[in-house]
Amino acid sequence: xxxxxxxxxxxxxxxxxxxxxxxxxxxxxxxxxxxxxxxxxxxxxxxxxxxxxxxxxxxxxxxxxxxxxxxxxxxxxxxxxxxxxxxxxxxxxxxxxxxxxxxxxxxxxxxxxxxxxxxxxxxxxxxxxxxxxxxxxxxxxxxxxxxxxxxxxxxxxxxxxxxxxxxxxxxxxxxx
Amino acid sequence: xxxxxxxxxxxxxxxxxxxxxxxxxxxxxxxxxxxxxxxxxxxxxxxxxxxxxxxxxxxxxxxxxxxxxxxxxxxxxxxxxxxxxxxxxxxxxxxxxxxxxxxxxxxxxxxxxxxxxxxxxxxxxxxxxxxxxxxxxxxxxxxxxxxxxxxxxxxxxxxxxxxxxxxxxxxxxxxxxxxxxxxxxxx
Numbered sequence: 001x002x003x004x005x006x007x008x009x010x011x012x013x014x015x016x017x018x019x020x021x022x023x024x025x026x027x028x029x030x031x032x033x034x035x036x037x038x039x040x041x042x043x044x045x046x047x048x049x050x051x052x053x054x055x056x057x058x059x060x061x062x063x064x065x066x067x068x069x070x071x072x073x074x075x076x077x078x079x080x081x082x083x084x085x086x087x088x089x090x091x092x093x094x095x096x097x098x099x100x101x102x103x104x105x106x107x108x109x110x111x112x113x114x115x116x117x118x119x120x121x122x123x124x125x126x127x128x129x130x131x132x133x134x135x136x137x138x139x140x141x142x143x144x145x146x147x148x149x150x151x152x153x154x155x156x157x158x159x160x161x162x163x164x165x166x167x168x169x170x171x172x173x174x175x176x
Numbered sequence: 177x178x179x180x181x182x183x184x185x186x187x188x189x190x191x192x193x194x195x196x197x198x199x200x201x202x203x204x205x206x207x208x209x210x211x212x213x214x215x216x217x218x219x220x221x222x223x224x225x226x227x228x229x230x231x232x233x234x235x236x237x238x239x240x241x242x243x244x245x246x247x248x249x250x251x252x253x254x255x256x257x258x259x260x261x262x263x264x265x266x267x268x269x270x271x272x273x274x275x276x277x278x279x280x281x282x283x284x285x286x287x288x289x290x291x292x293x294x295x296x297x298x299x300x301x302x303x304x305x306x307x308x309x310x311x312x313x314x315x316x317x318x319x320x321x322x323x324x325x326x327x328x329x330x331x332x333x334x335x336x337x338x339x340x341x342x343x344x345x346x347x348x349x350x351x352x353x354x355x356x357x358x359x360x361x362x363x
Binding site (some may be wrong): 001014015016017018019020021022023024026028029032036047048049050051052053054055056057058059060061062063065066069070075081083085086087088089091092093095099106108109110111112113114115116117118119120121122123124125126127128129130132133134138140141144145146147148149152153158161162164165166167168169170171172 | 178203204205210216232236237238239240241242243244245246247250251254255256259262266269270272273274276277278280281284285288291292295296297299300302303304305306307308309310311312313314315316318319322324325326328329330331332333335336337340342343344345347350351354355356357358359361362
């Protein structure tokens with residue numbers, strides 16, 4: 001139990017410091033750690049946890065407590081949340097003090113503009129990695145493409161699209 | 177109704193308890209994106225921040241590691257009540273969502289061998305992947321016509337999704353390159 005908790009702390013401490021551009025940029029690394037490195041769950045289980053986190057309200061980092069809880073119960077949940085939210089919060093508090101000084105600084109806008117392509121690429125990579133878990137099934141790929149297209153073309157609320165996907169899935173098309 | 181640019185008065189400064197409750201309610205409501213709701217709560221309803229202060233803080237939070245709204249809650253709590261305000265705000269924000277995901281996870285665990293439940297969650301996962309796909313496209317769209325930016329984004333996708341390289345390595349390589357490219361363009 002203790003080694004598992006230490007691994008969880010190490011993983012989420014690192015992810016906390018690397019999560020530039022929000023929670024979705026770190027999904028592939030989280031998946032690599034919990035599926036490929038530690039074998040705590042399968043690709044499909046990870047995708048299911050991501051879906052659960054998306055279906056819940058709140059910030060999009062809610063997969064973190066869920067992974068911690070899935071791997072090591074309540075202690076896992078607590079250490080994962082603390083490791084994920086602690087360091088970035090401390091950095092926010094510290095930088096808040098320095099922020100005024102850098103407000104007009106050109107360096108700030110250069111760093112901000114420069115990070116955009118990296119963030120965009122990381123989120124695209126997350127989308128690719130998650131979509132890969134569906135590659136074995138044409139109906140599931142169709143659900144994903146349809147929900148992406150509807151989200152781009154309409155103002156439908158994400159929860160409507162998630163519910164629609166769940167309903168189509170319930171029909172069991174193309175699933176074992 | 178006052179305009180959102182009206183500076184919050186001294187007595188409008190929230191207490192630790194008000195910070196906790198405010199962010200608790202925000203966390204419970206934000207389905208599929210808390211950002212628009214966060215602005216409505218902080219600027220329009222509770223008037224803890226002016227519109228300009230909100231935009232400034234959001235810029236800071238996007239610039240830092242961690243979830244944007246999570247960092248925003250910490251920043252707002254810190255601004256009014258120091259460390260205890262920051263802790264109350266972030267705890268309020270993530271308390272209910274954490275309880276809800278664990279409840280959903282428990283349901284999934286108990287019934288995941290039921291084919292209907294498995295099919296339902298597989299469909300849900302597919303739709304969630306699709307939503308992320310559309311988010312990625314929306315973020316990539318402003319990069320059109322910027323070959324350097326698109327190239328960096330493409331390398332990031334290749335490195336993470338195809339080559340499965342560790343994120344630390346990819347960030348430490350690509351972020352300085354990308355910032356250098358931005359510097360050459362903005363100079």
